[in-house]
Amino acid sequence: MGYILCCVDGKNFSYDACDYAVLIANNMNLPLKFLNVVERTYSVTSIDLSGSLVLGEREEMIEELAKEEEKECRKVKKEGKELLNxxxxxxxxxxxxxxSISQIHGEIIENISEYEDEIEVLVIGITSHEEHKIGENVKEIIRSIHKPVLLVNSKFEEPKKMLIAYNGSTESKKLLEQTSNNPLFKDIKRDIVNLNTNETEGLKLLNEARELYAKKNYEVNTTILNGTSENLLIEYFNENNCDILTMGAFGHSRIKEFIFGSFTSKIITKMKKPILLFR
Structure with missing residues (x-):
């Protein structure tokens, strides 16, 4: 049996991520595990490394630095264990x-990737919004794991309405299957939108999505948004009082993302409510 994995660091909505993870675990009838990864990202600031070292001081400085790093590492581990408990x-x-709880020392992306075969959903707290820069770690985690990822970027609220962005891609078809077969969020209204400048194509895709949900006896509202800007999606989300945004993630190559920018990255940066992503 798989489980829900909630990755926490104490800084980024960890308690709210916990509450969403509990909700999903209950809805999917699965165990829940909290993971704290202790990365080598802490820094030692109590040692003055400026100026020139005289003969014999180098070895003493290296030894003192190693002791300070070990002390800081113990502090970070202790704080992580307290958070997990x-x-x-x-x-x-x-x-x-x-x-259950687990603490691991190492690189967060590598460790989460090792859990991929075991987990059903990954829940992560992040700091988002336009004035902040989304860490590359978050993007790499989403790219590296082919399971649903819920990014929690706000206080927990019982979700009542989900907005699904559907474009017919492999990723968005996965999200339709997942959200209709074994819903992460039950008893929730669903709106499906398609961003498109071609109305005929948009209607075809929305009918495709509506028919899939109809087989599971779910009623949905569907809307075409005329354009391709992420702002159209965010405006619809806010104006229609949605609580969760669901979409496929990083469907283009890194080269295309570099040249044209990533729709996913823009959404993650600007959204002020949780985002459920599928790869």
């Missing part, structure tokens, strides 16, 4: 299945 206590109050 807090989140476990928070989760078991409402989670219907087993809740």
């Amino acid at each position: 807090e989140l476990k206590l928070r989760a078991i109050k409402t989670c219907k299945n087993e809740v």
Whole structure:
């Protein structure tokens, strides 16, 4: 049996990510695991490395630096374990299945990738919005794992309405199958939109999506948004009081992303509510 993996660091909406992860675990009837990855990203600032070192000071400085790094590492590990224990206590109050915790030292992308075959959904807290830059780690995690990823970038709210962006791609077809077969969010209204300058093509894609949901007895609202800008999607989301945005992620090559920019990256940066991504 798979499980829901919630990756936390104590900085980026960890408690809200916990609450969304519990909700998904209950909806999918799966165990929940919290993961804290201790990366080598902390820095030692108590040692003055400016100026020239006289003979004999280099070895002492290296030894002192190593001791300070070890001390900082122990501090980061301790804080991570405390966070994990807090989140476990928070989760078991409402989670219907087993809740476990794990702390690993290493690179976050490599470690999460190792869990890919075991997990059903990955939940991550992120700091987003236009004034912030989304870390490359977040983008690489989304690119490297072919499971649904929920990015939590705001306070937890019980979701009532989901907006699904459908464009007929492999990624967006996966999201239709997943959100209709074993819903991550149950008892939720669904709007499906297609960004398109070709109305005929847009209607065809929306009919395709509507028919798939009809087989599962789900009613959906469908709308064509005339254009291709991410702002159209965000405006619809906000004007229609949606709670979760669902879409395929990084459908183009890195070269195209570099030249034209990534639709996914722009959405992640600008959205102020959780985003469910499929690869």
